[in-house]
Amino acid sequence: MALPLALSGQDLIGQARTGTGKTLAFGIAMLQSIGKPRKNRKKPRGLVVVPTRELAVQVSEDLVTAAGKLGSRVLTVYGGRAYEPQVEALKAGVDVIVGTPGRLLDLVKQKHLDLSQVTALVLDEADRMLDLGFLPDIERIFKLIPEQRQTMLFSATMPGEIVGLSRKYLNRPTHVRAEHDSGEGETTPQVRQIVWRAHRMDKIEIVARLLQAEGRGLTMVFCETKRACDMVAEQLDTRGFAVAAVHGDLGQGQREQALRAFRNGKIDVLVATDVAARGIDIDDVTHVVNYDCPTDDKTYVHRIGRTGRAGRTGISVTFVEWEELTRWKMINQMLGLDFAEPEETYSTSAHVYTELNIPEGTKGVLPHAARSRAGLSAERIEDLGETGRSRTRGRRRDEREERPPAARTPRQRRRTRGGKLTQEGAAPVETLEVEPVDSHSRPNEETPAIITTDEVARATAEPRRRTRRSVVQDEPVAQDTPVAAAPPQDTAVAEAPVQEAPATRATSRTTGRATSRSATRTAPVETREAELVTPPVAQPVAERPVAAAVPEPSFLSTPPPPAGKEPERIIPPSPFAVIFQSPDLATDDDDIAPSAATERKQQRRQARGNGGNRRRAG
Template sequence: MSQDIKTFSDFKLNKQLLTAVEEAGYQQPTEIQQKAIPVLLAGHDLMGIAPTGTGKTAAYVLPLLMKVKYAQGNTPRALILAPTRELVLQIEEVVRQFSAYTDLRCLALIGGKGVMAQAELVLQGVDIIIATPGRFLDVYRTGSLPTRQIKTFIMDEADKMMDMGFMHQINSILEVIPVKRQNALFSATMAEKVVRLSENFLEFPERVEVEPQATTAKTVSQKLYEVPNHKTKINLLLYLLSNQEEFNRVIVFTKTKKAADDISKYLGRKLEGEVRVLHANKGQNTRINTMDAFKEGNVPVLVATDVASRGIDVSMVSHVFNFDVPLIYEDYVHRIGRTGRAEQNGVAITFMSPAEAYHVAKIEEMIRQPIPRAFIPPDVTIEKTPFTEEQQMAREIDEQKRKEDPNFKGAFHEKKRVFKNPKGKVVDKNQKKAKEFGPSVKKGPKGRRGGNRGAKGRRKLS
């Protein structure tokens, strides 16, 4: 069926949607769109798996708009859940773009805004709700969000929502929306545990998988630098970003919010052009303004945590940096999927410390290909690894080896402290310490040196 589809008009979409698609610059459907849209238009449940940046959002938004068609009543008829605020806003933008020639009403429900204010917007009438799970429940509990008319339920980035601990909230949502409905799950990765959990609410789903799970986009070139320590990572990052003609729109991913803050401040002092940071501690308005400025090209460098790895849809990102290797290996696919989007070419660069080699090997196993190595340029200063960082990395490596071999004791397991005397004989170090400080003093029955000498043993005072 998908082989016969060459244009969006082959989907038998209505004129309003086709006009919006054409104005959005979509010329021909991607593979996931070719396979998923007919299934959803036919009313089946679907599990869709495709690499990030291949058009999954349009793959479920277009059939949804075709199904809902026009504004009707005041209660929502479709619900789309996503794990992060950024992704919710991105989906809302796509929905508004494709529904431009209809009277459909969509509403994004996200944290960072007043619950009651959002509840009032729901009461004004809405057809499609896009929300994070927590905020949907917050608004529902105000009593202003009727759910009896919801006939379509879509989860985007389903694996991430379950990994982030949203399963309890998702189960609560499933209890308050109608049982008879169409369901769809989309993601770039779909772990087996997610498949098992999804069996709770998918009914005989059709599985659409355009490439094997955790496949990186073909438009993304990958590169890996083996870097000895954190400071050398900073030096290498600054050296590469100094070539602003080549690195003109860049995202740098870090594991922690503190690292994102520190790196953005440092780069802001060293580079020309503005550097912004994006993570969960930033206010909602700040996050929205940062994303808008980055999309418009006013901010050439964005430093972010994984909260943004699934919510940034910018087609002209030239490079993505993994300053830290992600510990959730699927996040690697989502991070590098921020570049090479919409058929554009992109480059993903990863910095790997000795302690991160273990995780890189797991990622390479997951994506079924080695990441090409690159040499650190000779102009980059390679710093000496501080003792504390060296010790920390050694502990991490020991812990990794224990995962592979439970019998591994490691460099930091408790060992008997010994030394060799001048004759070469091994002696317990505790014995050496005793000899250095002389023989131990015998204690009396009450623990005082010399025992309880009594009146006769005391020195008389004159």
Template sequence: MTFEDLGLSPQVLSALADAGYTAPTPIQAGAIPHALAGRDVLGIAQTGTGKTASFTLPMIERLARGRARARMPRSLILCPTRELADQVAENVRLYAKNHKLTMALLIGGVAFGPQKDILDRGADILIATPGRLLDHFERGGLLLMGVEILVIDEADRMLDMGFIPDIERIVGMLPPRRQTLFFSATMPAEIQRLVSTFLNNPERVEVTRPAQTAETITQYLVRVSDNQPKTKRAALRAAINREGVKNGIIFCNRKRDVDIVARSLQRHGFSAAPIHGDLDQSLRMKTLAQFKSGELRLLVASDVAARGLDIPAVSHVFNMDIPRNADDYVHRIGRTGRAGLTGESVTIVTPEDRKSLANVAKLIGGEPKTLELDGTGQAPSAPAKSQETSEADAPEAAANDSAGNDAPARERGEGRSRRRRGGRGRSRDRAQGAGHDKAPAQAPVETVRPDSAPARPREDRPTRGERESEDAAVGFGDHVPEFLLRPAI
């Protein structure tokens, strides 16, 4: 089948030819004809199968006739992340270059004013993340009653990120008579509820079984003996140093680990940079551009930042941590082996990961095979402390101390107070830690002034409120100056 068989116009076919596309993917061949006919579509396909063109191409065709009015977009595409929204915008520019359609991109992390100016002039296609869209709507800069086509992309990720209430609110602002194109890689119960609510007798296009990994991806496990971060970083470096690793995306479960792993790789001479939601939007876009151009070899990412990104030539995916959610494993390794290319995924697992690994194996139909590093299935041991200690480890140690220390915060605070008062408590702790057989060189001596009154027991000392309620004036002892005793005139 070719794109000509799908009923697309010569202008769109010309743009596709210029982009180098000759044949539609299965999801495109299944969804585009129904979308062109105005039907609601439920598309279920894993990442990297061409979902974006499945809704942008028919949308461009249907919007080719007509004109947008100020602050009233004719179509709306909702995306879970800024990067995915920007990527969809790039595809729209590519496919619609032969049409006179206007587009607005509403994402956070960039200036509000230019977005408002585009909306005021009128936009045929509006691409947005839920949060920024609601910001514009609440400020009166956006009216949604003119939307003819609604697209919800990566719906299952919307669910994971907690956007479903926002999505329901946005859909409630749209006209009931509209076309809805709904795409998701998986179909949990909550997503099925949304489908029954938002879509009207949709045409279901399911290219592959939900949560099934692509056959173009070879999956490996690297087993390490413990859960120490240094051991896992050593195993990661050994896996990266294998032959054939052109570039790769490294996934971590926590954003703080993304920064730590990126700094550690940089210190060991690797071309690596982090990307996660706490970074400035301009820096995230610059990092992505460097990775796509080949200037950057390794991208260390969180699940949210990398979900849905279309980077066609990623040779490897590395899971620094096995995902908490088994579905995320499918989304992660789907960054490689795209567009017919082959790829590899390497997941580092520890003995504590048995349950999570079992969930992944159950979902994908089997456990990936173990990768032999240095002739064994065991990753190389972590380097000695003197070689490994660096600034990359400092934030990790501080974070582990704050997250894993079981001592109450009050006790830690008292310890710090004793050190500030002169270190007497620290000296006593050291003496006790050294053992009872070693006495301190000189016992601390407390000097008591002869004219001072004996100290009152702690429980007998008045509180601040009690002191303020006493008759004696605080600060003058027992003597009250006469001017304070004079009656007011």
């Protein structure tokens, strides 16, 4: 009906159900009026404005198919892609441009696009553009196009705003309606509609069983918000279904990847917001699920119109929660449906299996034998040179990488019994090496501490006793040990013989403790240079007094810890006695603060004095 009027060059408003071929109705007329492309004509002659990116891609594909014999140059322009390829195509020359309002105005502002020679303008899904707030952009586009043009508006629903827009910018338009007399926005009769009242926590279980119905093809699930869209897609992916999500927070490459995988059959479930509810034409869509109740009657009509297209049949299932009953009753009244009181339904209800032809005993998880789809990862994602901020989403089941568990390093444990290592956990005994010191070669240097072989033998052979402080102590040295006479100060210190006891050594910073967890394991002996303490006057051994029962400290012994002094306890004489008293910070030079009465007397005296002075002055 609209094609003869469009070919004649008249302005018109086309209204028809979804899936009736509105794209070819204006596309054929536009391509016919433009004619074959010419080399000297690079500016576009036709312009199609659409609300969403997915719809722009689909309209461009339909126009390219229709212009196969003419060879018309069709360019798709929308956001989310790089500017450079679109600018290069505009420089080479185009005949028809299909794009979204935002990117069109950006290219015009950058002076890459000139709309001064456009003779045909089409607004596809015009009501959706008004809902998205594109009215100011559309008015700017109208001002950039010559007044002598053909303007066509096409949509499945035609609200009053579109009529007002047509009166302002269209020249005596003809309104063509391919509808019955029952009313505006009537739904497609090929779609069998089912409306159930379901609980929010049980809807995902019903959807999982619906997806296992006999004869089910591709399925679209519509959600109200982006977060709900991601949640439903993740839940279905966990249950084993090949699913992908499409919404505004995803990058353009990810959105096109999901739609290509859905068209090619690599996934069979597409969870989307209302960005995919307008004009998307995909074959073999048998089921449409309104996971969230639509906001109005127009949204409901466009959603269920994704199935039952071009004479095919389909099934639509709508879930209505208890708090959404009022909204649904308004939609039901506007469209004249028979679902004013939806039936209360759960995943275990018997009518779910009978109405959707679901086999008995079906559960909410897809069996492994039925998981034959390749999945979203099988579809390659294109590098579109996306602009704007980077957008990410959760990885699907087939994209997750299983990380191997981290290898644990085995702990080395030693078995002990009574503080001593057993044969299994015995550690090798470290031997101490003593380097001989040549006093004649280095006479002016200090001689390091010399360890006798007896001390080394006792340290390596004799077992140590464990004390409370975990300190290894040596036995006291005998009292009758001969003490070697100290050499003179002006001569070099000679090496002590092995039989004699070593000279008295000064205590170093490190106390030489041999702390260990076992009795037989000894700590490595550090050979450090220490100063030899020589007495000022050498005394004979016989004249020296012998200390009774005072053992001489050995090299490997530990000095006894100092006796702790217990602090004195302060016991007050009475629990009410004052223990602390704040100090008096006042001094003799401080003046005593006057009282209030004294200040008042001074003020009276000053007032009298001032009055007397005034009388004398007068």
